[in-house]
Amino acid sequence: MKCRAFLCAFLCLALLAGTAAAEALPAVDVGYYFDTVVTVTLYGPDDTLMADIWAACERYERMLSKTVPGSDVDRINTAAGATVEVSAETWEILREAKEISAASGGAFSVTVAPLTALWNFTAGEERIPADEERLAALPLVDDSRIELLEGCRVRLPEGMSIDLGGIAKGYIADEVASLVRGRCTAALLNFGGNVYCVGYKPGGAVFNIGIRDPQADSSAVAKYAVSITDTSAVTSGNYERFFIRDGVRYHHILDPKTGLPAWTDLAGVTVICERSMVADAAATACMVLGSEDALAFLQAMGLEGLLITGEGESITTPNFVTHWNLRGI
Ligand code: ADP
Ligand code: MG
Numbered sequence: 001m002k003c004r005a006f007l008c009a010f011l012c013l014a015l016l017a018g019t020a021a022a023e024a025l026p027a028v029d030v031g032y033y034f035d036t037v038v039t040v041t042l043y044g045p046d047d048t049l050m051a052d053i054w055a056a057c058e059r060y061e062r063m064l065s066k067t068v069p070g071s072d073v074d075r076i077n078t079a080a081g082a083t084v085e086v087s088a089e090t091w092e093i094l095r096e097a098k099e100i101s102a103a104s105g106g107a108f109s110v111t112v113a114p115l116t117a118l119w120n121f122t123a124g125e126e127r128i129p130a131d132e133e134r135l136a137a138l139p140l141v142d143d144s145r146i147e148l149l150e151g152c153r154v155r156l157p158e159g160m161s162i163d164l165g166g167i168a169k170g171y172i173a174d175e176v177a178s179l180v181r182g183r184c185t186a187a188l189l190n191f192g193g194n195v196y197c198v199g200y201k202p203g204g205a206v207f208n209i210g211i212r213d214p215q216a217d218s219s220a221v222a223k224y225a226v227s228i229t230d231t232s233a234v235t236s237g238n239y240e241r242f243f244i245r246d247g248v249r250y251h252h253i254l255d256p257k258t259g260l261p262a263w264t265d266l267a268g269v270t271v272i273c274e275r276s277m278v279a280d281a282a283a284t285a286c287m288v289l290g291s292e293d294a295l296a297f298l299q300a301m302g303l304e305g306l307l308i309t310g311e312g313e314s315i316t317t318p319n320f321v322t323h324w325n326l327r328g329i
Contacts, residue, residue: 024202026188033057034065034169036192040176043202044185053176060175063087064168066113066161073162077113081158083149091152093164093171093277100167100281101143104297108285109256111156113163114140118259121252126243128250134259141256166236166253169194170280173232177276193235193283194276197228209233214267214308224306224314226324232276233324236283237268253287264290268308271298272324278303291315 029050031038040053066073072090097110114137118129129137140160147155156162164171169191177196180187186199188207197207206229210222214237226233238261242251255262269286273279282303286294291307298305298317306326307315320326 026186029054031057033061034172034191035165036169038192039188039190041188041190042180042184043187043199045180045187046183049180049183052179056176056179057172060089060168060172063090064093064164064171066163066165073164076154076156077161079156081155083153083155085151085153088152089171089175091148091154093167094146094154094162095148096277097164097167097281098143098146098148100278100285100301103301104282104285104289105293106141106143106256107262107288107293107297108166108281109141109143110162110164110167111141111143111146111160112166112254112256113161114159115254115256115259116163116165116252117161119250119252119254119261121241121243126250128245129259138256138259141259166284167277167281170232170234170275170277173276173280177232193237193240194232194280195234196232196276198230200229211235211270211306211308212237212239212268213312214239214310215312223308224326224328226270226272226326228272228324231272231274232279233270233272234276234279234283235268235270236280236287238262238287239267253284255288262288262290264288265309265311266291266294266307267310269294269305270308271303271305272320273303 027042027045027050029040031054062068063072065071072086075084101108118133120126145157173189173191173194173196176189177198180198186201189196195209206227208225208227211224212219213221213223238251242249251261253262266287269283271279271283289297294307304317304320304323306320
């Protein structure tokens with residue numbers, strides 16, 4: 001009897017400990033969307049939150065991917081100059097894309113699609129376009145020519161096309177961050193280079209995010225760390241997607257002025273902003289602008305950023321270090 005009571009008490013304690021441990025341990029799940037690995041870490045989520053997040057990713061992929069037939073982007077790209085009705089979300093992304101494009105002097109341009117199609121940075125299928133085809137595509141890259149009409153309608157001049165690769169993950173990170181608020185105690189959302197942290201970890205800790213060393217061969221090697229919460233850190237780099245031909249490194253962020261990879265002094269850029277979409281587009285723009293213009297652009301936009309040059313030098317906007325406790329590791 002005594003023994004049984006002891007066993008019972010032991011089991012209860014074990015169960016309680018188990019429950020506490022389960023509560024402290026986050027739910028982690030991985031998916032593949034938008035051509036990238038998506039990792040979702042949720043602390044204390046409700047029963048359906050994880051499934052709702054993947055359903056949202058699925059929906060946005062069907063809406064925003066240029067390679068999904070019938071997506072808003074696909075319909076815009078195949079309309080050959082006709083007006084297309086799109087979702088309010090797509091319309092809104094294009095409105096902001098146009099603004100950031102203008103603010104960056106065209107360094108960020110979603111109309112870069114004719115160029116990305118020529119280079120085709122799909123592993124094993126990359127190619128270097130001939131000068132004639134590259135130069136012929138340049139006049140087609142101009143976000144100011146995207147017409148946004150009432151009633152969520154969009155018109156793109158014939159021959160032009162759009163690619164939301166430099167901004168969509170940020171938009172989706174923002175939407176998923178809104179979805180998780182109030183439905184878990186904290187969340188770490190990682191959409192490729194777009195990280196969004198919501199709330200505080202159990203015990204009240206903020207999230208520590210590593211920023212990769214652009215020179216290192218592996219993404220596991222962090223050069224810096226920042227501590228953030230309720231905001232997004234987005235990194236763009238020339239090491240994400242590239243190929244090397246005859247000793248030359250060709251990467252996937254293209255300069256709309258030349259149609260060539262943006263060969264500037266920058267190897268990686270991290271922008272921190274509550275709006276991941278803005279940080280995403282801005283980080284891509286900075287890679288194209290190069291350090292001097294990127295710094296001026298970030299300051300004009302009121303954004304905080306860390307620029308890492310190909311030489312390994314780091315440059316920040318004035319408040320970056322203190323705001324986010326930037327440290328070299
Ligand atoms: P990633 O998506 O790899 O994290 P970025 O956010 O910098 O990196 O986006 C790069 C993608 O954006 C490219 O793969 C391409 O689809 C698109 N892109 C390339 N150059 C530009 C540019 N100058 N402006 C806007 N989008 C671009
Ligand atoms: Mg981007």
